Every structure is written in structure tokens, then in C-alpha cells.
Amino acid sequence: MKFAPAQSERLRGFDLTPMIDVVLQLIIFFMFTSQFGELSRTQVELPREKGQEERLEKATLTVDLTATGELIFESEPISLESFARIAKIEIERYGDANLVTVRVRPDRRCLAAHLNRVMERLSRAGVSKWAIGTMDPLSAPPEDGP
Amino acid sequence: MNLQPKSAGFRSRRLGALPMTSMIDVVFLLLIFFLVTSSFAPEEGRLDAALQTEGPALTSVDLQPQVVLVEMGASGPVYRLGGRLAVSPEELTSILKQLPKEAGVAVRVRPDVPVAAAAAALQAAHDAGFTKRSYVPTQE
Numbered sequence: 001m002k003f004a005p006a007q008s009e010r011l012r013g014f015d016l017t018p019m020i021d022v023v024l025q026l027i028i029f030f031m032f033t034s035q036f037g038e039l040s041r042t043q044v045e046l047p048r049e050k051g052q053e054e055r056l057e058k059a060t061l062t063v064d065l066t067a068t069g070e071l072i073f074e075s076e077p078i079s080l081e082s083f084a085r086i087a088k089i090e091i092e093r094y095g096d097a098n099l100v101t102v103r104v105r106p107d108r109r110c111l112a113a114h115l116n117r118v119m120e121r122l123s124r125a126g127v128s129k130w131a132i133g134t135m136d137p138l139s140a141p142p143e144d145g146p
Numbered sequence: 147m148n149l150q151p152k153s154a155g156f157r158s159r160r161l162g163a164l165p166m167t168s169m170i171d172v173v174f175l176l177l178i179f180f181l182v183t184s185s186f187a188p189e190e191g192r193l194d195a196a197l198q199t200e201g202p203a204l205t206s207v208d209l210q211p212q213v214v215l216v217e218m219g220a221s222g223p224v225y226r227l228g229g230r231l232a233v234s235p236e237e238l239t240s241i242l243k244q245l246p247k248e249a250g251v252a253v254r255v256r257p258d259v260p261v262a263a264a265a266a267a268l269q270a271a272h273d274a275g276f277t278k279r280s281y282v283p284t285q286e
Contacts, residue, residue: 107261118283132193
């Protein structure tokens with residue numbers, strides 16, 4: 001009559017290799033994703049406001065607005081006309097302007113003239129919802145100079 | 147003299163007894179190293195608003211008190227709300243709290259004002275309890 005092996009024997013034969021594989025895969029995954037997350041964000045000093053509770057939208061186009069009024073979309077400079085075209089295509093794809101939100105990440109030193117120019121053009125392209133990117137003053141880096 | 151174990155059973159027993167502790171130690175040290183050395187991007191927030199074009203609706207008598215005009219004052223941005231003037235976002239929030247919320251609030255920002263003041267006005271509207279917030283781009 002054959003009995004199950006003793007507990008000590010079973011524990012000795014426990015295979016840790018898959019666990020280590022998974023841990024290493026996780027490390028590699030987090031290293032890569034954090035790097036890409038950092039790359040896709042342009043360094044802009046966002047307005048220091050706490051913002052609101054994040055609301056998940058079906059489609060969000062994010063564009064950065066630098067201090068000099070330059071638009072950056074997916075890490076590449078883009079003209080206002082081209083971005084307005086992209087927004088229009090996105091609205092047509094979803095069939096409803098309320099489903100598409102344009103998120104602008106402006107530099108807080110940028111003049112409102114640039115923001116107004118962008119918003120005016122986007123409004124003509126059919127955009128009706130937008131959000132301004134902010135950074136919580138508690139998690140923001142210290143301000144440079146006076 | 148037989149020095150090389152040839153049987154598969156002996157080999158598997160030897161691998162099964164392989165100490166994994168040091169390997170796990172190294173893995174966790176690597177994990178801690180990457181956690182400590184990596185710099186995490188700070189979390190960002192957002193303020194939603196609707197887009198509204200300038201038109202007769204905004205200049206009507208009913209909506210005039212609900213329009214916040216942000217312009218440059220002598221010592222920085224000021225927030226004008228009908229006949230009232232707020233020199234700080236906190237002051238604007240307390241004024242907005244007294245207003246009816248149903249009609250919403252529209253924010254107009256003069257071109258020479260920094261974007262930070264536009265965000266502060268939208269934040270004040272949010273803090274005052276306005277769910278209907280709109281932004282009116284203006285070139286005047």
C-alpha cells in the first residue's frame with residue numbers, strides 16, 4: 001500500500017522557479033512601463049491646483065502647451081491646425097462631441113492668449129468638453145526663485 | 147570509483163535540494179534597488195470645463211453676474227464678478243459660494259494673464275460647488 005510522501009519530502013521538492021520567473025517579469029514590466037510613462041510626458045510646470053476627483057472619459061486627447069505657446073502632442077510638436085483636425089476626426093469617430101474630452105496640460109507661466117487661441121480653434125472644430133491639467137501643490141516640486 | 151551520479155532520480159533529488167534562499171535574496175535586493183532609485187512621476191489632477199463661444203447669451207442680464215473675468219491688476223491677477231472684485235482665489239471662492247449654482251459659471255481670461263490664474267478661477271468655481279463650469283476663450 002503506497003502512502004503520500006512525508007511532508008518534509010514534499011516541501012523539499014517545492015519548485016520556486018516559476019515564482020522567480022514571475023517576479024523577474026514583473027520587475028522588467030514595471031521598469032519599462034515607468035520609463036515610457038515618463039517619456040510620454042513633456043516637462044511643463046502645471047498650474048498648482050488640487051483639481052477635482054478624476055473622472056474617466058471614454059476618449060481623452062492630451063496636449064501639452066509650453067510656456068511659449070507651443071503645442072506638443074505625443075511628445076512631438078504639432079501645429080494648432082493639425083491638432084484641431086485630430087480632435088475633429090476623434091469626434092466624428094465617436095459620433096458625439098460629449099464623449100471626447102481634450103485635456104490641456106499648460107505651463108502655468110504661459111499666457112492665456114495662447115490657451116484662448118487653442119480653445120477658440122478647438123471650439124470651431126467641435127470640441128465642447130475640455131480639462132486643464134493641474135498639479136497638487138502638496139506633491140509639486142518647490143518653486144524656483146522668487 | 148563512481149563519482150558522477152548517473153541516475154535521474156539522484157539528479158532530481160539534488161536539484162530539489164538546491165538552496166533558493168540566496169536567489170530570492172538577490173531578486174528582492176534588485177526589487178528594492180529599483181524601487182529606491184527610480185523617480186516616480188508626481189500625480190496630476192484635472193479640472194473639467196465646457197467650452198463656450200462668446201455670444202449674446204453671455205452678455206445677457208441673467209448670466210452677467212455668473213461670468214468671472216480674470217484680468218491683470220496692479221499686483222497680479224484679479225477676478226471680477228459683476229461689480230465685485232476678488233484679489234485672491236480664496237476670496238473668489240467665498241463670493242462664488244453665495245451665488246446660485248444652477249446657471250453655472252463662465253470663466254473669461256484676458257490674454258495677458260498667466261494660465262495659472264485661469265486654473266485658479268476654475269478651481270475656485272469647483273470649490274464653491276459649481277458643477278457647470280465653462281470657459282470662454284477671448285482675444286480682447
